Amino acid sequence: MPVKGWIEVNDLYCKGCELCITACPVDVIQLDYSRLTPKGYHPAMLKSDGCTGCGICAVICPDAAITVYREPKKAKVPTA
Amino acid sequence: MPVKGWIEVNDLYCKGCELCITACPVDVIQLDYSRLTPKGYHPAMLKSDGCTGCGICAVICPDAAITVYREPKKAKVPTA
Amino acid sequence: METSIIISGFGGQGTLFAGQVITYAAMAAGKEVTWIPSYGPEMRGGTANCTVVISDNRIGSPLVLNPTIVIAMNQPSLEKYESLVAEGGYLIANKSLIEKDFSRSGINSYFIPANELAAEIGNMKMSSMLLTGAMVEITGILSLDQIKTALENNLPARHKKTLPMNFQAIDKGAEYIKELAAEKAK
Amino acid sequence: METSIIISGFGGQGTLFAGQVITYAAMAAGKEVTWIPSYGPEMRGGTANCTVVISDNRIGSPLVLNPTIVIAMNQPSLEKYESLVAEGGYLIANKSLIEKDFSRSGINSYFIPANELAAEIGNMKMSSMLLTGAMVEITGILSLDQIKTALENNLPARHKKTLPMNFQAIDKGAEYIKELAAEKAK
Amino acid sequence: MTKKLLKGNHALAEAAVRAGCEGFFGYPITPSTEFLEYMSSRMPELGRAFVQAESEVAAINMVYGAACAGKRTMTASSSPGVSLMMEGLSYIAGTEVPAVLVNVMRGGPGLGNIAPSQGDYNQMVKGGGHGDYFPIVIAPASVQESIDYTMLAFDLADKYRTLVYVIVDGNIGQMMEPAEMPPMREIPTEAPDWAVTGAEGRDPIALSSIYIDPYDEEVTNLRLLKKKLEIEKNEVIFKEFFMEDAEIVIIGFGTAGRISLSAVREAREQGIKVGLIRPITLFPFPFERIAEAAEQAKSFLVVEMNTGMMLDDIQVAVKGKIPVEFYGRLGGVTPFPDEILSEINRINENPPTDPNLDARADWVKRLEKAIEGSN
Amino acid sequence: MTKKLLKGNHALAEAAVRAGCEGFFGYPITPSTEFLEYMSSRMPELGRAFVQAESEVAAINMVYGAACAGKRTMTASSSPGVSLMMEGLSYIAGTEVPAVLVNVMRGGPGLGNIAPSQGDYNQMVKGGGHGDYFPIVIAPASVQESIDYTMLAFDLADKYRTLVYVIVDGNIGQMMEPAEMPPMREIPTEAPDWAVTGAEGRDPIALSSIYIDPYDEEVTNLRLLKKKLEIEKNEVIFKEFFMEDAEIVIIGFGTAGRISLSAVREAREQGIKVGLIRPITLFPFPFERIAEAAEQAKSFLVVEMNTGMMLDDIQVAVKGKIPVEFYGRLGGVTPFPDEILSEINRINENPPTDPNLDARADWVKRLEKAIEGSN
Amino acid sequence: MATLTTDPIQVYKRPVGLTEVHSHYCPGCTHGISHRLIAEVLDEMGLREKTIGVAPVGCSVFAYKYLNTDYVEAAHGRAPAMATGIKRVRPENIVYTYQGDGDLASIGMAEIMHAAGRGENITVIFINNAIYGMTGGQMAPTTLPGMKTTSSPKGRDVEMAGFPIKMSEILATMQGSSYIVRRSLHDPAYIRKSKKAIRKAFETQVRGMGFSLVELLSTCPTNWKVTPYEALQFVEDSMIPVFPLGDFKVHPEIAKLKV
Amino acid sequence: MATLTTDPIQVYKRPVGLTEVHSHYCPGCTHGISHRLIAEVLDEMGLREKTIGVAPVGCSVFAYKYLNTDYVEAAHGRAPAMATGIKRVRPENIVYTYQGDGDLASIGMAEIMHAAGRGENITVIFINNAIYGMTGGQMAPTTLPGMKTTSSPKGRDVEMAGFPIKMSEILATMQGSSYIVRRSLHDPAYIRKSKKAIRKAFETQVRGMGFSLVELLSTCPTNWKVTPYEALQFVEDSMIPVFPLGDFKVHPEIAKLKV
Ligand SMILES: Cc1ncc(C[n+]2csc(CCOP(=O)(O)OP(=O)(O)O)c2C)c(N)n1
Ligand SMILES: Cc1ncc(C[n+]2csc(CCOP(=O)(O)OP(=O)(O)O)c2C)c(N)n1
């Protein structure tokens, strides 16, 4: 099972350029046409599950608007 | 017998730089210490016979001060 | 008599061209006119606006402090210009891109959901023409036909095929105002 | 009292330095002084000259139109400056590089075969110092010792070994004038 | 009359084309860029030379070359770009070849901004380059004037073999206004006799600004100066409005003058005896007319979009005879007619009497207050 | 006192070193080149920065960088080189960082020649770059003054965060004169708080000349203007000689002023009541002193090595109260004291009475005759 | 060793080296990507508080608003000269310029060539978007043959305007340059490589090894008149063939460096 | 067929392309040689009356006094821009610049690069004497490492001032250039080759093939502080190793040309 991840898009920075959308390998981003940022753009958002937290969208985002999170591996008690 | 040639040095241009002297393959040029050009230089002059009219001095003269002459080949009456 | 109009919005919303169309129409009507953009290609991603002055006399200033008419195509434009509209003047605002309400009295203010109405025609880019139609209907400074003729004569050849759609937008804007008036009259 | 001296010749004849030596000497003697070259490295192959002004008062102009003393180290310099020497002034010319004769009266003119005399010392480059010695002897504006001290104190270290030769040249110039005077006196 | 709605920059450019400009060399800069863009399609279409130069330094030196070749030539730029041309302009002046520069002025100093300004008055009129030279400086106030005076600029440049600067601000460069274009002029087939064209059948010509002997340079400087005096005699241009009985006289050039006219009209409607002189040539400056007006008027109000650069020239003309007041907006702020109207009202209500008043210092106080007020 | 015989350019350079100049950036040009040559050995010796830049454009922008870094910095050049610096100078002014420029002026316009001239007065004093800015301009008249005022230049630059120009002509740059050097100043160990030094432990600092909003630029322009007014109040420097009872007053700066002094001395010996005012700061200009002198004197004679650039400023101060005459030599010609003396004699014998006389036009006629005579 | 925490892992967050403001760049403009990479590198190298940036005139004129270091604003094209002035009087600081193609390759040609020639110990981030962005889309020295711009309305005519100028290739011929590479910002993988190059460039400066420059192929959707995504494709399809990516000069010591 | 005449043969005489005046160059300065070669080439090609020269600021500032064609005098470094202005409005003329190394490689770097970049159809004669002659011997971008000049009194320090800039090598990288070669004036055989190169450069222009440049290693005995003859030796011994002679770019059509 793939790692579970998610992204947060900061309204202050996002300009709805869609580059994250075209870059996401699992196609889980879309623009949020229901909202405008204060600067008047429709921001990006996760449209569905499946984000792997790969970070590719953040790499291409020209406005450093994306924070990427990943679910941690299961905690293991140190064996020693 | 080598071709016979000679040079004329124009006082208006010559600056006594001695480059012709160092370039002449048969070493027949020297400065004329007895004279000053109107600009105050000792000009170059032929110091002895032997000039071949090779033109090398003229090639290196930075001031185009030298005219080179060569004795013509003996006139031959066309044979036809 | 001098009428001054500021049309303000995002770059790409067609504010500059709408202003030019009004200018051409007024010129054809025999008025003195000036049109000036807030030029600023050196400022990327900003707002684009232009000022149109229409007058019976030679025009002194192509810029005005207190325009008689403002068309605000987005929220930043409303914020910037609402307070500047001349006493008794007109403020026509694009409700589609504005979330707050009017705050000024003493002027005639109109909200128009221009994007939605333009979308109905099938092209969001028509919102500026739509608001122009509405403005003309509201203020009567020119006739709808004058605007349409100006548009027809000055639309770049490569855009000629959008002419009917532009006409539709102008009419739609004007109609919206008529309906509004009718509603009020009720 | 203001004395002005122009020393003029080809580049490389030492005119500028000779002028400086005189300036240093006058400065040491408590006078106001200025020294200025005709700077012109942008003009290759030209003549080099400098103007020295010696005065009891603050000096206004470092340049002068009619110098009290001219040292002309070659023919072009003589041609340029002869007519400019102040009435009653001095013209000291290097006969070795001049073919024509003096043409001006009302001034004190001297021909000195400086190159030949310098060659006798063994260095043609000494001709400017030689003429300086002669000039001092003629005009009495400074003493030979003052010139020599100035030279000693201001000759760049790398040239120190030429000091005796310079002294010789100064003396030789002065002696030539003395002999000339003696001859005249005869 | 076939007036068309024309953008200032495009109108200026087309006027240059019609005046017979055969070489345009420029570098993009807001707010003059449309000039270059227009030329980039128009000049090649006519088989004339267009080069987008690598810099303004290169551009003005290309102009210098084309001018020496005897062709009508020009560049257009804005303030920082014009600063880069100072050496080249001085060379052109020193070589006495004709050339035209259009400066669409913006806010400065430094990078400043791209808003309309008149802050280059001194640079343009007093000579921003080194040495004594005297370009003709023309300041149109409308799109139509921009056209007319660009045509004139080329004629004057040729007539006096001099630099001519056409200076407008971003307002005029950027605005559209109805205006009429004159017909296209014929290009002369013969080169002027001073131009370099290849020394075919004549002695070689050398064009340069070197006069290594100061006495030669002095003769040249004197020739330039006499040209200047000649130009001062012949080429002064200004417009005046409501001057017959004016007691308050406004003086402003370009946009500031044009806007002042609106204020003057309104003030006249209120019955205030106010008139306007709008200098069009800034060099030669209408000193005489202004001195004359100082005899008639009770006070002057100079209006500029700078800290009072023309003000100094007005003072020279007025010689302390009447009080001169000043109103300026800075940094790319264009004054509104209302502001000038309230200055007129102020003066009308409290006429200044001290001919020695310090116009600039007084205005600074007023402006400071106004700025504080608006913050 | 330990006076040494010093060459103007070397003295200027060493004075800069002693004033704490930590970065010199320049490009060779006659007659200022010895300045750069001196710095090329002196600065590295002290571990300070020296760069022979690729051009004057680069040089002034290196200065701009070093100035932003909070170090005392400068360049030296001559007229055409200074023209190339106009954009950079305007940026420095707009960013309000301190820097010093030495201009050893030569004959112009264009390539001109390398002889001493004062033809850059307007460029230096009225602002050759675009926009409203006001460099302090100091014109020493001797090697000693060159030293003293170069030290002052750095102090004023820091005090007002402004450009300071020290302008001399080739005479002063090239001549040797006895002068005394002040001791070496300590270099401050702390950078000024406005300088960029890396944002260690503080918020980042950005230095720029952009004020994209005209209202911000207006505030900046106003700040610069108020600085100017402040400087005008505090920093005027001039010298005067024989002024107590002077009826003819000569006004000249730099070499022209210095030479005039010789003429004035001689005229005094002849019993002529003539005095001299020699402005040392050209901005701020000694308007007040000159206006005052216009109350006392019967006429002025302005002497310059240009076509009368300072003359215009004198006219502003005089306001037509007394006749002002002019004498200038051009193109690198340095006037001799005799020439000025004969001007004094002329004025003394035929005192001008018309306060409106056209000084420049009258002089042109005299100069033309003189030039014709000498040919 | 695996950790005990079960808090979510932050895989990526905005670097400290960027300020917290909305930028004025057009949507999708890759100027923003290069800003971010610089910020990340300076963060990672711990250089933020030692660095002085030099902004150009061009769309990135306000770089100083976004990059969280001391900054100055140069005249158009003169950033390398200004950087030289700063670095010479403050050799202890890290100094870099950020320049567009109009700025660096057109008006600033002399300054960049000579900074490289002197081996000036500065770093240059060179954003090549084949156009003048800020002034509204005129031809740049890097504009592709046939490419339409507002000042080459019929497409760049190489007969009249010449061929695109390849700065990295040219600068690599200068003996004073130590690190000259071209990278691209059109794709995440290439962006990662670009970041490494920026890192190496700053490492070059830190080691006092002289002039370093990273040319980044960048987009201008606004003036190219395409969408941001189409712009990335244009870089790949049209720009890279003219401006091949690669290392044009790498000092052996830097080549060895693992980043 | 042998001729009947017995008049002496004039093997060499001063070309018509040179004016009949004494030049201001220092004795032995090879600026004079390059002038002569240009004059000879223009004479031989019959171009004298079509040619417009552009003089630089440098020792050759008065080139127009010596070369018997129309001439203009450019601002320091800007000759290529001025030549561009002339050539664009007078394409029927032959236009060439004559520039020193300070002029072309230092202050004029941007103009020469862009003239080459545009493939401007002009010819450049580039006199590299490794020094600023006219202003009295300051360091040039071409000054050799360790060489003493009045502005590098301890010898050029490559750490601070960089290595000599090799213009021919750099300009050859520009696609617009058609003929870029380096020759030398230090010896009669090399002078003859220099003349051929000058000829080819003008042939390039005559054929409308774009930018051509001949770099000529030249002497400055005055500022090098050596005799004219020692100066020639310095070119051979010290300059050629740093500035190797050769053809850096030759359009195939020109390569074929026999001159
Ligand atoms: C001296 C000067 N000339 C011209 C300009 C106008 N100008 C501003 S930015 C620019 C070009 C910017 O292009 P580029 O460097 O490629 O940067 P981009 O905007 O594409 O990132 C120009 C020409 C200026 N500000 N200053
Ligand atoms: C703008 C400007 N800067 C500087 C100068 C001074 N200057 C004249 S010639 C020259 C250098 C000449 O060197 P180069 O080009 O190598 O020619 P050379 O004299 O060696 O033949 C300089 C710096 C000038 N005239 N103009």
Ligand code: SF4
């Ligand atoms: S790439 Fe960034 S700016 Fe563009 S849409 Fe995605 S989050 Fe928004």
Ligand code: SF4
């Ligand atoms: S982190 Fe990866 S998978 Fe998740 S949205 Fe971004 S690109 Fe898509």
Ligand code: SF4
């Ligand atoms: S080479 Fe020429 S200038 Fe030199 S000495 Fe010989 S003839 Fe005279």
Ligand code: SF4
């Ligand atoms: S022609 Fe030849 S042989 Fe005769 S002098 Fe000249 S170099 Fe010597």
Ligand code: SF4
């Ligand atoms: S104009 Fe182009 S380069 Fe500039 S911000 Fe917009 S997309 Fe980016």
Ligand code: SF4
């Ligand atoms: S200074 Fe040098 S380059 Fe100039 S003329 Fe003299 S020798 Fe030739």
Ligand SMILES: [Mg+2]
């Ligand atoms: Mg770009």
Ligand SMILES: [Mg+2]
């Ligand atoms: Mg050289």
